[in-house]
Amino acid sequence: MALLLASCALGYQHWTGSALEQALASSSDHLAPTISLISEPAPLAERTPVVMLHGMGDSGTNPGMRSLCDTASGKYPGLHVVCSTVADGAASITTTLDKQIEEFTASVRADAKLANGFTAVGLSQGNLVLRGYIQRVNDPPVHKFISMCGPHNGVGTCPDNVLYKLICPLWRLDSYGAPIAFSDYWKDVADKATYLKKSRWLADMNNEREAKNVTYVKNLKSLTQLVFVEALQDTMVVPHASETMGFWAWGSPGSVVPLNATTAYKEDWLGLKAMAETKKLVTYSYQGEHLRWSSAFWDQTILPFLAD
Template structure:
């Protein structure tokens, strides 16, 4: 009898151990958690290729319409806090999870990794995330009134306190012609990039990742500059000359652990020949699901 119980216990333990690592996904600007043509499609694609996997598509708010609006008009720090609490309460994520962020969801999930190490994030995939911020707002995939309101606020003053606390895109607006004001007044991006008050926990927590994949779209017409997707950005006091990640102070000073991740073979780069988030199903399966989610 005891032998049978022991064998049964081993079988259960083996089954638990073989369960695929759960996946958390966070959508981009103008999208929602459950759009069947975007995040709903991605969720099903992962589930079809990783049998038995639990996929959580994050929704900010209590409806898909609220989720879309919060992608424009809700303080990012508050959103990250809410997501951290959601992840902590989800028992299915207790042993760890992989994360895939799309567009601004990429840097938001990076903030989760840096600020909330419990439960542990194992692999982080940023698909078109703006990790050094943006200095332009050329296209906006949402209702005209939303895009117009955001543009007006950015034009009025991206670093005005009210705008910083309420307009999502202002919180990762990075003006290379006024780096001092950016570092002092950016309530989100300058913080997670350790550009004002250094927080060693941000670096140490990011270094807990097994892998960090950065996906850049070579024809991206939405992210300005597109090199931000690989942690590149404009030279200080210049909005024309671009500096690759390896030559930025963020990297050379190893402020958040990028250099350490890269030197240890855990920082990966994928270049996709297409416009913003235009990645084929075949590429998503072969380069993201098969390499980092299985």
């Protein structure tokens, strides 16, 4: 086993170099979409700042992310919008989520304009960093959280893109313990006991173990709005029901259990049931692939949440 883990570590060291960068450059299906503002700007007003965090393999300075941030400030003149560059590019893959949360915390605390709190908008894996921040830190506080295609209940298959077709054979040598972010939210429904024992991040964050963290519930319920958006043809996050906190049934890959039918929801392990009952939790979906929503969907459905 020691030799196996040593080989795994050496393999990941290889992927932190130019090979990983080249793989990222050859694929764009993990990147934020390029979106344009199609409605008229709102009147100038003082508004709650917004922080947007990219997904795996993306960057806060890439064209797609810049377009999303620009539409927010274009729609609401005077709005302070941060396109976060925490764990840009390859670092989003090779940096564990706990470390990314630490870096995100430092970045928002360094911005004086965020001192009274902000609205958080996440894409894909970035949503896990944001939710981890809310549940564990939340200082300065997040007032609204809009999650675009976030794998909140984990991922049950290796993502279907060129990057992961190269990485996954190596990752499978130590699926829950590999030193990459993906291992933090891997969930194998064929073996619940191993998941609960070995999951280093997701099982804790989702309060799936017997001892429940009341701080996680308190902080999440402090949000004035929680929005989950699901891509109905998603092949990167599988099952895509994870984006609205559903997942496959334990022992039955392919049999999807929606959020309101999960034990976690019924017993309110995270407070989501209470939030849904008070209209603080809302869900949306669109017909399309991972992060491939339209300008109209973004403009008419998502941007209004950034208005106070």
